[in-house]
Amino acid sequence: MLPSSDSTISTEEKIKLAARTVFMRKGYAATRTRDIAEESGLNLALINYYFRSKENLFNIVMLEICQLFASNVKELLNNPETTLDQKIEQLVHHYIDMLLSNPSIPFFILNEAHTSPDIFLSRIGMDGEMEELYIVKQWKELVNEKEITIQPLHIILNTISMTVFPFAAAPIVRAKSNLSTDSYQQLMEERKIMIPKWISMMLSNKK
Amino acid sequence: MLPSSDSTISTEEKIKLAARTVFMRKGYAATRTRDIAEESGLNLALINYYFRSKENLFNIVMLEICQLFASNVKELLNNPETTLDQKIEQLVHHYIDMLLSNPSIPFFILNEAHTSPDIFLSRIGMDGEMEELYIVKQWKELVNEKEITIQPLHIILNTISMTVFPFAAAPIVRAKSNLSTDSYQQLMEERKIMIPKWISMMLSNKK
DNA sequence: GTCTATAAAGTGATAGAC
DNA sequence: GTCTATCACTTTATAGAC
Numbered sequence: 038m039l040p041s042s043d044s045t046i047s048t049e050e051k052i053k054l055a056a057r058t059v060f061m062r063k064g065y066a067a068t069r070t071r072d073i074a075e076e077s078g079l080n081l082a083l084i085n086y087y088f089r090s091k092e093n094l095f096n097i098v099m100l101e102i103c104q105l106f107a108s109n110v111k112e113l114l115n116n117p118e119t120t121l122d123q124k125i126e127q128l129v130h131h132y133i134d135m136l137l138s139n140p141s142i143p144f145f146i147l148n149e150a151h152t153s154p155d156i157f158l159s160r161i162g163m164d165g166e167m168e169e170l171y172i173v174k175q176w177k178e179l180v181n182e183k184e185i186t187i188q189p190l191h192i193i194l195n196t197i198s199m200t201v202f203p204f205a206a207a208p209i210v211r212a213k214s215n216l217s218t219d220s221y222q223q224l225m226e227e228r229k230i231m232i233p234k235w236i237s238m239m240l241s242n243k244k
Numbered sequence: 245m246l247p248s249s250d251s252t253i254s255t256e257e258k259i260k261l262a263a264r265t266v267f268m269r270k271g272y273a274a275t276r277t278r279d280i281a282e283e284s285g286l287n288l289a290l291i292n293y294y295f296r297s298k299e300n301l302f303n304i305v306m307l308e309i310c311q312l313f314a315s316n317v318k319e320l321l322n323n324p325e326t327t328l329d330q331k332i333e334q335l336v337h338h339y340i341d342m343l344l345s346n347p348s349i350p351f352f353i354l355n356e357a358h359t360s361p362d363i364f365l366s367r368i369g370m371d372g373e374m375e376e377l378y379i380v381k382q383w384k385e386l387v388n389e390k391e392i393t394i395q396p397l398h399i400i401l402n403t404i405s406m407t408v409f410p411f412a413a414a415p416i417v418r419a420k421s422n423l424s425t426d427s428y429q430q431l432m433e434e435r436k437i438m439i440p441k442w443i444s445m446m447l448s449n450k451k
Numbered sequence: 452g453t454c455t456a457t458a459a460a461g462t463g464a465t466a467g468a469c
Numbered sequence: 470g471t472c473t474a475t476c477a478c479t480t481t482a483t484a485g486a487c
Contacts, residue, residue, distance in 0.1 A: 048452080063359055066274035070481060080454060085482055143272055144358045147412055151351045152270055154415040190421055191438065192433065198409035203401050205412065209360040224397065229271055231398065238445055255470075277463060287472055292464055 046068060049087045051077045056084075057098045061141040065095050065150045071220040099149060105135070114172040121175045121240075129200050133229045136204045137222060141203035185240065192239060199232050258284045263291075264305045268348040271355045272302050303367075306356065310367055312342070313349060321379040328382045328447075333440040335378045336407050340436045343411045344429060350412035392447065399446060406439050 046054070055077030059068050070091050088094035113127050146208060150157045176189055194206040203210060203225065211221055252437055253261070262284030266275050281288040295301035320334050343349060357364045410417060410432065418428055418451050 058431045064271065064273065064355070066271065068361055068481085081481095082455085082483080083453065085485095086452075089482095091481065118268045134414070141358075144354060146416075147351060148271070148355060150273060150413070150415045151348075158419045177417070185286040187438075188431075188434075191435065194410050194417065194435075195406055195442070197413070198405040199402055202405035202412070205409075206357070206404070208365070209353075210401065212361075224395075227395075228398065228401075231394075235402070235442075235446055238449065239442055242445060276461085278461095288463090289465075289473085290471065293470075296464095298463065 041099045046077060048083060051079060052084055052087055052094070053098060055079075056094050057102070060095060061102075061139075061145045064145070065152075094189055099145075102142060102145060105139070106146060111170070117171050121172065121179060122233065122237055124172050124175075124197060125236050128231055129232045131224055133202050136201070137225060140204050140207060143201050147205060179240070183241070187239070192236060195239065196198065196232065196236055199228070199235070203228070254287060255290060257293055258286060259291055260305060262286075263301050264309070267302060267305055268309075268346075268352045271352070271359070273359070281434070306364075307367060309349060309352060312346070313353060318377070321377045324378050328379065328386060329440065329444055331379050331382075332403060332443050336403065336439045337436055339407050340432055343408070344432060347411050347414060350408050354412060386447070390448070393444070399443065402446065403439065403443055406435070406442070410435070 052073065055150065056073045059072045059076050063072070068091075071081060072085060073094075084091070084094065088097070110128065111133060113131065115126060116124070146157075178241050179185060207221065208215075216224065263280045266279045266283050269278070275298075277291050278288055280291060280301075290299070291301065295304070297341065316338060317335065320330060320338065323331070326334065352366075386392065414428065417423075425432065
């Protein structure tokens with residue numbers, strides 16, 4: 038969980054908080070240091086006093102968001118105590134809960150991954166080896182057992198797509214569907230339950 | 245289909261082409277008019293000579309992209325000759341083919357929808373009335389017939405999510421999966437076939 | 452630490468020569 | 470139509486007073 042607004046926090050933290058808000062809303066390029074100063078209610082010069090440069094401040098903010106985005110996921114996927122279905126369920130729950138609290142994260146991540154892929158990829162810990170995770174072992178067992186031919190990548194893509202995309206496209210979807218903020222959150226709560234079921238259906242279909 | 249690079253085209257068209265490339269890669273804010281001039285191989289002053297301003301040029305480019313993104317879809321969804329399943333199949337085919345030719349479109353659309361939602365929404369023709377489309381009638385018939393309780397919005401979200409998101413997140417997915425450009429395109433071709441089947445499964449499940 | 456004032460660099464746009 | 474040179478303005482960053 039990222040720290041939220043508070044009146045007892047330090048100036049440095051206030052700037053970082055404001056920077057996170059504005060960077061997530063507008064992206065790096067469209068954000069001016071003046072916007073961050075205004076958002077924080079502090080003087081423009083303090084940004085450079087505490088963080089040296091806009092770019093440096095952005096890197097710090099981005100690192101924290103990436104860590105938030107990746108947190109707990111590895112442990113969850115490597116847990117020998119839960120079944121494959123349970124892992125998917127937990128993953129979907131985890132991400133939808135996080136995105137309900139931080140709905141701009143997908144836009145931010147996609148934006149940075151697209152505009153500067155190299156910098157982004159090196160930061161988010163793309164080096165982590167997937168093959169050793171317990172979920173991979175469970176997947177292989179399922180393949181043997183049920184004679185599934187579907188590529189795991191499709192299932193991963195489907196899970197992440199159905200979970201994350203509705204947040205990334207929220208402005209468009211909400212405009213088209215005429216849903217209030219509350220109704221949209223309600224819709225996402227429904228998806229927390231349903232996405233694991235849909236994925237389960239895909240997995241149980243031998244085809 | 246957007247016009248592609250050619251040596252016999254006018255200066256005006258060259259600028260628009262270069263602008264499209266750079267705007268789609270970097271978004272509006274991060275793009276400098278100098279980048280467009282460089283990409284086109286032409287002089288900086290010509291951009292203002294032909295298009296008056298960066299913003300005006302962007303609006304023209306964006307309008308064309310939005311039209312491309314929306315083209316044929318309404319006709320497809322309003323066709324009385326095809327079944328519901330066929331419409332979904334055609335929709336997925338249409339979009340994956342288009343995105344294979346223009347993989348940066350999702351990023352571009354999401355970026356502009358997020359950073360300036362009002363401007364974007366007014367442009368993409370969000371005013372079009374959905375209720376009159378033939379597919380809505382077919383959906384209602386299906387609901388009566390099979391006693392489905394699932395909200396149509398979930399199905400729409402799932403279809404668009406599974407189709408579009410893998411393109412929006414391509415840099416991340418490709419890095420994680422170590423897939424070549426060719427293999428990634430192959431994967432998308434597979435999804436053209438499979439996504440309609442998955443959606444069909446969701447629809448046939450009464451739950 | 453926080454402010455004002457300003458330097459330094461970048462960027463959209465145009466004037467005017469060719 | 471196309472170029473060079475430059476203006477006008479914005480934006481990041483810093484110097485120096487308090």
